[in-house]
Amino acid sequence: MSSIGPTEEIDEVKERAHFQAVVNAFKYYKLCSLERIHKSEKIISMLPPSDQRRLDRYRTYLTKFKRCLDVNNDVVHLIIKDVDTMFENVEHSTNGSHGTENFGCNYNNCEITSLKQHKMQHDVEKRVIRTMNRIVCGFSDMPNEISIEPPYDILLDIIQDVGFEILKEQTSVRTRYAQNPNSMMQHEYNSVFFVCRKAT
Numbered sequence: 328m329s330s331i332g333p334t335e336e337i338d339e340v341k342e343r344a345h346f347q348a349v350v351n352a353f354k355y356y357k358l359c360s361l362e363r364i365h366k367s368e369k370i371i372s373m374l375p376p377s378d379q380r381r382l383d384r385y386r387t388y389l390t391k392f393k394r395c396l397d398v399n400n401d402v403v404h405l406i407i408k409d410v411d412t413m414f415e416n417v418e419h420s421t422n423g424s425h426g427t428e429n430f431g432c433n434y435n436n437c438e439i440t441s442l443k444q445h446k447m448q449h450d451v452e453k454r455v456i457r458t459m460n461r462i463v464c465g466f467s468d469m470p471n472e473i474s475i476e477p478p479y480d481i482l483l484d485i486i487q488d489v490g491f492e493i494l495k496e497q498t499s500v501r502t503r504y505a506q507n508p509n510s511m512m513q514h515e516y517n518s519v520f521f522v523c524r525k526a527t
C-alpha cells in the first residue's frame with residue numbers, strides 16, 4: 328500500500344513526463360546535430376568555388392564533428408538505455424539486514440570480483456562523464472579537446488579567409504547569463520566582442 332498523497336502522485340507524474348521529455352531530446356541528439364551539419368554543407372556547396380576553397384578548414388572541422396557525434400551518440404544511448412523501466416520499482420523497502428534502506432537492491436549480490444574489473448568500470452564511468460560534459464557544455468576552452476562548437480581562433484581565421492578585416496576585438500568580456508537583476512541565478516561567462524568590415 329502506497330502512502331503517497333494525490334498531490335504527490337500528480338507531481339510524480341509531471342516529474343516523469345519532464346524527465347521523459349529530456350530523455351527524448353537526447354535520443355534525437357545525433358539526428359538534430361547531423362541536420363545542422365548537412366545544412367551547413369549544403370550552404371557551402373552552393374557558394375562559388377573560390378569561396379568554397381576558403382572554407383576548406385571549416386569543412387574539415389565538420390567532418391571531425393561527425394566522428395565525434397558518432398562517439399557521443401553511442402555514449403548517450405548507453406546512458407539512457409534503461410530509462411523506460413526506471414520508474415517501475417517505486418516502492419522502497421526498509422530492511423535491517425542490508426543497511427537502513429535497500430531500495431529493492433540486494434547488496435550481497437553487488438560485489439566487484441576483482442580490482443581490474445573495478446578499474447575498468449571506473450574508466451568507463453570517467454569516459455561517460457567526459458563525453459556528457461562535451462555534449463552539455465557545447466564549448467570547451469581546454470587545449471587538445473574536441474568541442475561541439477568551433478573554437479574562436481578557427482572562427483576568426485574563417486572570417487578573415489572570406490575577406491573580412493577585424494577592426495576591433497575584445498576577448499573575455501564578462502557577460503551575464505540571466506538579465507533579470509532580481510534572479511538568484513547570476514551566472515556569468517566569458518564572451519567575445521569584435522567588429523569586422525568586408526575588405527574592398
